Amino acid sequence: MYNGKKIILGLVIFVLFFTSPFLINIGKANEKPEVSLDTPVISQLDEKQCIESAEYMRANHMKLLNEWRDQAVREGQTVYISNSGKKYEISLENGCLECHSNQEQFCDSCHTYSEVEPYCWDCHNGAKGGLDK
């Protein structure tokens, strides 16, 4: 091989450079996003329970919101009946964010962490009084 040393050295540098983000972070645990449920409305609830179980909401809130959107806007159905039989208003501002008024510590913390950019807030105003964006 011509210039073998240089080529191998170059390759080693190349591989090290491109794997450096992984090498630097080896063994370190990634910092979890902090999701805060500490809002005035939630702290006053007797039973701290979202409209469905936390696991269900964590996994399916985006699908549920999609469904809600069509039901409310296109079918005019604005009441959601949960699995436990309770009724809730289908509304982002007047429903979800009524309890989760800390949009930044609740919605945004996970979305920022996972680099998801839902376009909800392009139109929806977010929690009342939180219109600084």
Add this chain to the structure above:
Amino acid sequence: MNRRDFLKAGALAAAGIGGAIVIEGLDGFNVQAAETKESSKALHAKHWGMVIDVDKFKTPEDFQRVMEACHRYHNVPDIGNPDDEIKWIWPEDFEHTFAELKNPYLSDKIKEMNFPVLCNHCEEPACVRVCPTQATFKRPDGIVAMDFHRCVGCRFCMAACPFGARSFNFGDPRPYIKEINPEVPTRTKGVVEKCTFCVERLEKGLPPACVEASNGAILFGDLNDPDSDVRKILTGNFAVRRKVELGTGPSVYYVIRGGEAGA
């Protein structure tokens, strides 16, 4: 295995994996056990319609009050530049409201009169026909509604609407909204908007914002119900609709009383 068989097997495997991913993805899109219903407070009609008593719009303030009530409630921006203007209900002169009724000997009074105009919530809406995403659609109760989530901003509806009832957001409207009503979303850059007959208010059992602010100059009700306010005023008075010859079947009526207006 020869080369031919290998390629065949490879293609088959790729198609299988791809198909499985797509099916999996589509399958996971529905939420189970989601049950929804209408609010018990919601107002119902077979065909919502509006009757505007033209004589009761005398001063510019009468228009202003109604326009402001609507625009403030719905977070309609005041951009100030006629090219980018966004409007849901606004005053228009006789020539632009009832072009086909123009004649050479119209009284000056009629010529100078203004009429409140808005989306006519047509029975055969041209905008709905042309919308490629069904962002604008006709509800069973006659309201031509907008699903802003689906609007891609193609503006076919604006070209199709014979009444100029639609406006386009050329930019972010938020900086131009004086005071945002937190209960109602704004719109965003690149979507078309128009009057929605206040569907979200009807769902809460409230009349449209303009009707509430009009002091009885705008009536709202079920055109299908002979006992409704709108039908009563239509039976007792002469009323016209805009551009009926186009066959879109507007649901907004203008009561022309003559007499005082000098018609």
